[in-house]
Amino acid sequence: MDNLLVADNICKQFGNFTALNNVSINIPRESIFGLLGPNGAGKTTFIRIINQITMPDSGMVYLDGKPLHPNDVGHIGYLPEERGLYKSMKVGEQALYLARLKGLTKAEAKERLEYWFTKLDIKHWWDKKIQELSKGMAQKVQFVITVLHQPKLLIFDEPFSGFDPVNADLIKNEILQLREEGATILFSTHRMESVEELCDYMALIHESNKLLDGKVSDIKRAHKTNTFEVGINPFEESQLLEELHSNFKIGQAKFKSHADDLKLRIQIKPTESPNDLLQYLITKSRVNHFVEVIPSVNDIFIKTVTKNE
Amino acid sequence: MNNLKLIIQREYLARVRNKTFIVMTFLSPLILVGMFSLIAYLSMLNNSEKHTIAVKDDSGLFKGEFQNKEEIDFIDVSAISLEDAKLLVEEKDYYGVIYIPDTQDNLQLAKSIKFFGKEAPSIGLLQQIERTISENLTTRELIARGVDITKIESAEAKVNIQIENFQGQRTSKMSSYIKMVFGGAAGYLLMMFIIIYGNMVMRSVIEEKTNRIIEIIISSVKPIQLMLGKIIGTSLAGITQFTIWVLLGTTLLFIASSISGLNIMESQPQIENLEQVSNGEIQQLIIDITNLPILTLIISFLVYFIGGYFLYSAIYAAIGAAVDSETDTQQFMFPIILPLMLGIYVGFFSVIENPHGTVSTIFSMIPLTSPIVMLMRIPFGVPWYELAISIIILFVTNAGVVWLAAKIYRVGILMYGKKPTYKELYKWIKY
Incomplete structure (x- = not known):
């Protein structure tokens, strides 16, 4: 199978606490992959390892067949669970800054922001400060920032928390469309029903161990x-x-x-x-x-x- | 490298565009100059209050001895009785009456002079009057005892020890004083800068944590890049503010002094003491200032500023990363302030006493205090190798501290909810 991301035997300890114990996960290209587990299971640690925020104690992560390299941050878009923006910075300026940190040039970033802001109908927010926006509005901006650099791998950690149903639906459709356009999506949540709706594949992590993984339909069939x-x-x-x-x-x-x-x-x-x-x-x-x-x-x-x- | 530049740029703009920053930048010099002007104005008001003092001289020894001064007029009321003189003073609202009784014995006379007034005269005025009378009476007594007064005058030796170091540089007592002022100012300035801008770095780290933007950023850049960018960006903002202060302050001081027609410098107490200094000594003063190792001082200020600021800012950044809110920082602040205060105290007590003594030398080597103490020592002349050793120690320590701080920072920025202990910080270093 053609996997975009392969995590091989990842172990991570924090002091005496084992966060991940020999977890291996393969994420097929152009799929939506649900990472499931209760709070504290190790999902966020796993995601942080993929984002190279945390280094694993052992094990390897391969992106596109090659070991993960610091420059790969440009190929990954990450919407963390704990997300926020600079409160006193203007929306447009902030989006430009974060896009440029991902390696886009100023002109590129501006052009794509224009596209997304028009698409989500938030163009008039450009000169507003984040503190003037509601939480849901800020989340829309964060979503745009996450996908702006057209990453191969998109990682969403509890993406729908904080969205009202209308916007949650909007974002869900955007996620589906992004997959159509060739992106691979890793989707972490403890809300099972969203997995059923969206995911093609899933893995279940519980108390630092991967308990099962595979195609959602296969898993269901096996459990019928x-x-x-x-x-x-x-x-x-x-x-x-x-x-x-x-x-x-x-x-x-x-x-x-x-x-x-x-x-x-x-x-x-x-x-x-x-x-x-x-x-x-x-x-x-x-x-x-x-x-x-x-x-x-x-x-x-x-x-x-x-x-x- | 490109990302570091972006971060520095953002941090700099975020600082500089902050309203408090703008207000402080432009208001502080105004407040400072306003304060100086007010003090100068008040002291001028004080001085311009002209006192008139009546002199009732029954002895007749002091005719013409009391010369009118800028702030005091003396009038001779020897012709009327003491009671009338008192009445006159009260009626005309004079400052008081000096009563010199008619006693022919000089030493006896010296003890029986009196001052009557509504209120007790200021110490300065009293000393002036006492000096006038004392000089007069001493001379008289000397003459009375048959001493040739001209011989005494010609024999008086005015002593001013010329100090010269082995390089043939001449210095004086004055010059030590100047060195103290310059070194002290440089050290103090550095401390203030470290505290103010270190705090800014810390607050900005806490802001990123509480805003929860931190994880978004560190999925793009390395935490150490963010930390360094923050420290550098903030220091540039500090330098900007400092430059504006200096320019604005100088301009305003100049304007204020030309408007009020005051020489503000003269109202400062240290300079007042110099009023009696003769012309030759003023020239020496100027020579002393120009003799200071100004270039070394400026270069070392910059070097020690960079070294000291980085050292402390890295610690401040680590603290900011470790806590959730500014109120939690208290327990970690003490270890930062302590060495800074120690540096200042060692500087003001030990360096001035003995600039090249053991205590001063040791503290100008310890990296946490060396920026302050060494800056205070430099005007007194520090051998180049000591300077080199001190700077090397500072920068090596710096690299180590930045490395450790980055480790705490890396873990701390992702930790929420609990106030860490020192033990936990130590554990983070090992993660």
């Missing part, structure tokens, strides 16, 4: 439990329930519906086919709802973490 949620209107309820209980593992289903159905969660054996179940149910009841329960990333996360404790 052959469970189906059904909403039925049985012809003979007590008899049906009895039969079901003797043949399957039955649980309570929690989905919502407007019909006054009997809601069940039915687990079949891996060898059995869902078609057989459906056929059986049709003969005994009116079926309003029949859905395979696909484990959410959240479920996988909790399951994996508890399994490892």
Whole structure:
């Protein structure tokens, strides 16, 4: 597989505390990669190592097949979780400064800022000071600054915290578009639902160890439990329930519906086919709802973490 | 290198555009000159208050002895009685009456002279009157005892020891005084500069931390680049401010003195003492000033300024990185201020007493105090090798301290939430 970033056996200790223990992660080119983990798992340390803010104790990071070099900061765009800007500096001036630190010339930076500011409709902020903007507005500016130098690798640490839903959606679409244009995106979060929405690949870090990684769809498939949620209107309820209980593992289903159905969660054996179940149910009841329960990333996360404790 | 230049530029502009900076830059000289002018004006007011003193001289020995001075008029009231003289003084609002009784014995007379007045006269005035009377009576007593007064006058030897060092340079007591003033001023200035601009560096580091922009920046540049850029940029702002102060201060002082018609320099107490200095000595004074190693002093000021400022700013930057807010810096400030104060005290007590003594020499080698103490010693002439050793020690230490500070800085800027202890700082160095 063609990986843009390869992190090989990264270890990092702070005093007696192990922040990362032999973590290896491969990020495929032009994908959105979700780095998951609870607070304090080591996500930020890992990201800081990629950004060369922190040096690993052992292990190597390769970008584009070559070991990471100080000049690679120009190929990486980083939006940290703890982000802010100079309060008393003007928006335009500040954006120019930060873009030039990434190696753009003044003219280049100005041209691209023009493009982005127009695109996000924030051009009239140019001469405003950051302290005059709201938090969400400042975050938009930070987003522009992160992507301005057209990095190969974009790293977003909790990108949606602090955004209102409208702007969060706007930024989400920009992120998707950036991937279309060839960028690879590393996306760190402890909010699982955003991973489900956006990510192609994911890795799970817990207490300094990588617990699992891979394609999101593969992981989900591997974690599926052959469970189906059904909403039925049985012809003979007590008899049906009895039969079901003797043949399957039955649980309570929690989905919502407007019909006054009997809601069940039915687990079949891996060898059995869902078609057989459906056929059986049709003969005994009116079926309003029949859905395979696909484990959410959240479920996988909790399951994996508890399994490892 | 390009990034360092960008950072220096930003830091410089951020300092210089700051409102407080602008206000302080242009207001400070105004305040200073205003203060000087006020003091000068007040002391002129004081001096211009003309006193009239009545002299009731019953002995008749002092006719014409009390010469009218700039601030005192003497009038002779010997013709009327003492009571009338007192009334007259009160009525005309004179300053007072000197009463010299009619006693023929000079020594007896010396003890019985009195001054009557609404209030006690100033010490200066009293001393003046006492001197006039004392000289007169002493001369009289000498003559009365049959001493030839002209012989005494011609025999008087005015002593002014000529000091000459082995290089044949002539100096004087005056010149030591001048050296003290120049060295002291240079040392003091350096200390102020270190404290003011070191603090600025620290505040700017804390600002970046609390703004949370720090991580964005260090994903583009190395922390040490940011730290150095900050220190250099701030020092340039300091130099700018200093230059403006000097230019503005000189201009304003010149304007103020020409408007008020005052010679402000004269109202300064040190110079007042020199009033009695004869012309020859004033020439010597000018020679002394020009004899000072001015060029060495300026060059060393710059060298020690760079060395000292970098040393302390690096420490200030590390402290700024270690804490979350300015209130947390207190516990770390003491170790910074202590050596600076020590430098100043050693300078003012030890260097002036004995510029080449053991204490002065040692403290002009210790890098934390050497910028101040050595600057104070330089006007007294410091052998070149001592200067060289001191500067080498300073810059070697500097490199070490900047390196250590950068390590603390690198870790500290990403640490939030807790006030670190010295032990933790030590641990950070090893990360």
